[in-house]
Amino acid sequence: MHFLKQAPAAPLSALVLGYWFIQDLKGAYAGHPIQTSPSPTAVVTLNFGRPCTSDFAAGAPRASLLGIQSRRREWRSGEGCAFVMVMLKPAGLARLFPASGRHTGDDLLELGSVLGDGQTRWLLEDLSAAWEPRQVAARLDAWLLGRLASTKPLPETERLARAWDVLLRTSRVEAAARAVDVSTRQLERGFQEHAGHSPRQLLALERIHTSLLAAQTGQGDPLEGFSDQAHRIRMWRRYLGLTPGRFERTQRSMMADYFNPRREDAAAALAHFL
Template identity: 25%
Template sequence: MHNLSYEIRPPAAALAHVVESFWRLETGAVVDKPVLLLPDGRIDVLFSYSRAEPLHVTLLGLGTEAEQTTLAAGTVLCAVSLRLPAAEYLLRTRVADILNSARPLPTDFWGITAAELTDFNLFCTKLNATLPTLLSPAPDPRKLRLFARLYATDGALPVHELASEASWSSRQINRYFQEYFGLSLKTYCAILRFRASFPQLKAGRLFPEQDFTDQAHFIREVRKFAGVRPKDLARNADDRFIQFSAWPPQ
């Protein structure tokens, strides 16, 4: 990525059901970088500082639309990208109130310091050791089954089939999603399908390969979540779509 350095790592196996990845991003030291944040189905805990701002920690809720922001020059950012069960079993908080928004967290959250943001190995090692101790015991097996299928299929299964496989009613699932995350399960599935299209779009394949009805449906969904047509997202001028830029090519 132009003017950005980026690296990503998976979590320890004990965290795989709640943590998707750890990642680190650093901007160039000369100019600010305008970017668009795309909906990607993740909750993020962001630890960052720049030349202008000291260390601050932010909980970023789910997004349903592209959001314009600017990364200040000289920003160092380390993040923990969380799967949805983390809200209940790791963070122990609902995030419905920060849909398309964020919440500040204490600057000493999870014991991370500014010095650890400069050493990605240390950042990952510390959190791999710390986070398992914060997990609450005995997660609901219905939720584990539901989220396992959601992520394994990239949101391709209909709600009634997910409910059947989880042995949990569709009504109860949607109540849980609205109360904890601020959206319906159907909308979340659509976000996962959108995100799963990144590799094909990066490869220049502008037709639907996920569970979209047809080309028109695919275009509508990409426009809804990215604000542009598939060809414009694939072009990604100036690396403005930050998650798309960071996604490895297929």
């Protein structure tokens, strides 16, 4: 199984974490379920080969938009699988796919239902013609920059991006609402519309993300954001389905080691392959 990560063009860095390439043409990972943890990240997946199977009702379309997930998911690789994932920050989901959050939160959509079948086919054909990861990344940059240039930023998506920055710094919804001059109710509606989750829900996902990274890498404080160890254990059970102690005793897959932020590409920091 082969993996590669590419950073986006600099103008996209506030919206896109990076491009992740996964290839399993020989089916080396077939039969090994891959679990992904909750994370405040959305994903556009574009398949060059046979799509992997997943636990979503939409099945495995060639092109999909996966919204921000609040629970652990499972998918399976197999012979002929080859795809690239565009990892989107909450602001990226809101700006590049406005108002999609309410449809994609904890769900997956065929990309054609968002972009239109014609544009989706063109994108897949364009990327397949490039094939080599650096060329694919360059074409993804061009496509996303084109979307930015052709769509006018909405005031509410700009507010969401600013509010999310304040939330990450303060963990206070009221402070985020004041920073963008809206009520907490208005802010919650905006997050539900464009990210599919409330600000508090996204903060919970961020805490889980940070705690899991600390447990994976030994870097950072695994209790950050939690009142005590009991609180951390409750949240891990709720969002990950296991305790920190059980996680320490569980052997991680080759993907967990590869998508580790201690490696050279910091764009992988939001990946949690258990």
